[in-house]
Amino acid sequence: MATSHILALFCATTGKNCEELGVDEEQIVLLVYLLYDVTNNKVVALQQHFVKPQPNEISETLLTEDCKTETGLEEEVIKNSQPLEHVLDEMDRFLSAKGVHPDHGGKSFTICADGQAHLRQCLHPECSKKNINLPKYMYKFYDLRKEFRKFYRTEATGIKSMLEHLGLKPDQSVExxxxxxxxxxxxxxxxxxxxxxFGTAEMIKEHLEPGIW
Structure with missing residues (x-):
């Protein structure tokens, strides 16, 4: 059955981001998600959450210079934010409020991410390390790059290349x-x-060896 809603999900870490996201296994400090109504082909709502990582014994600062340069995030904002578990609970409540939570009789929805790293290299490994139980809807997703390649039969290396292929202008949002x-x-x-x-979603197995998602 085709999904009626898609949750576009994006995260950033204290370390490497963009195409190197997840390679250094750093903690998530930003989680943004946008609910898209596929049936009516429109945006429903967007949420942005700053995430407080666990303290680093080696460094007094939470954010690396790489992170600050790439994301523009500020140390003080991250220090005063909520930990990942709280942010994920907030997302769960958001889905319920929007009528798409599968456990509360909601319409069908599936997460969508730009590539594999956001879920397989960041969210799942970090939640495993911190013993955070993820809901079932976190174990399936659409890789937007794969869906794009499938439909347009052209290479897609990221959001920028997809926008260029479609002749769409980049979004002007500052954040x-x-x-x-x-x-x-x-x-x-x-x-x-x-x-x-959007047909069958990609699955993430719940129990694999460390580092393999």
């Missing part, structure tokens, strides 16, 4: 993570308008 989710929404809108159907 890192927000503009990526808005851009994913623009790509989703064009794909749905052009007739793409």
């Amino acid at each position: 890192y993570g927000v503009h990526q989710c808005q851009e994913m929404a623009s790509i989703l809108h064009r794909m749905v308008t052009s007739g793409h159907s």
Whole structure:
């Protein structure tokens, strides 16, 4: 059955981001998600959450210079934010409020991310380390790059290349993570308008060896 809603999800870590996201196994400090109504082909709502990582015994600062340069995030904002478990609970409540939570009789929804790293290299490994139980909906997702390749039969190396192929302008939002989710929404809108159907989602196995998701 085709999904009625898609949750575009984006995260950033204290270390490497962009194409190197997850390679250094650093903690998540930003989680942004956008709910997209596939049936009516429109954005429902966007949420941005700063995430407080566990203290680092080696360094007094939470954010690396790489992170600050790439994301524009500020140390003080991250220090005063909520830990990952609280942010994920907030997301769960958001899904319930929007009528798409599977455990509360909601409409069907599936997470969508730009590539594999956000879920397989960041969210799942970190939650495993911190003994955070993830809901079932976190174990399936659409890789937007794969869906794009399948439909347009062209290479997709990231959000920028997909926008360029479609002739779409980059989003002008200032906040890192927000503009990526808005851009994913623009790509989703064009794909749905052009007739793409989001079918079977990719699965993430619950129990694998450390480092393999």
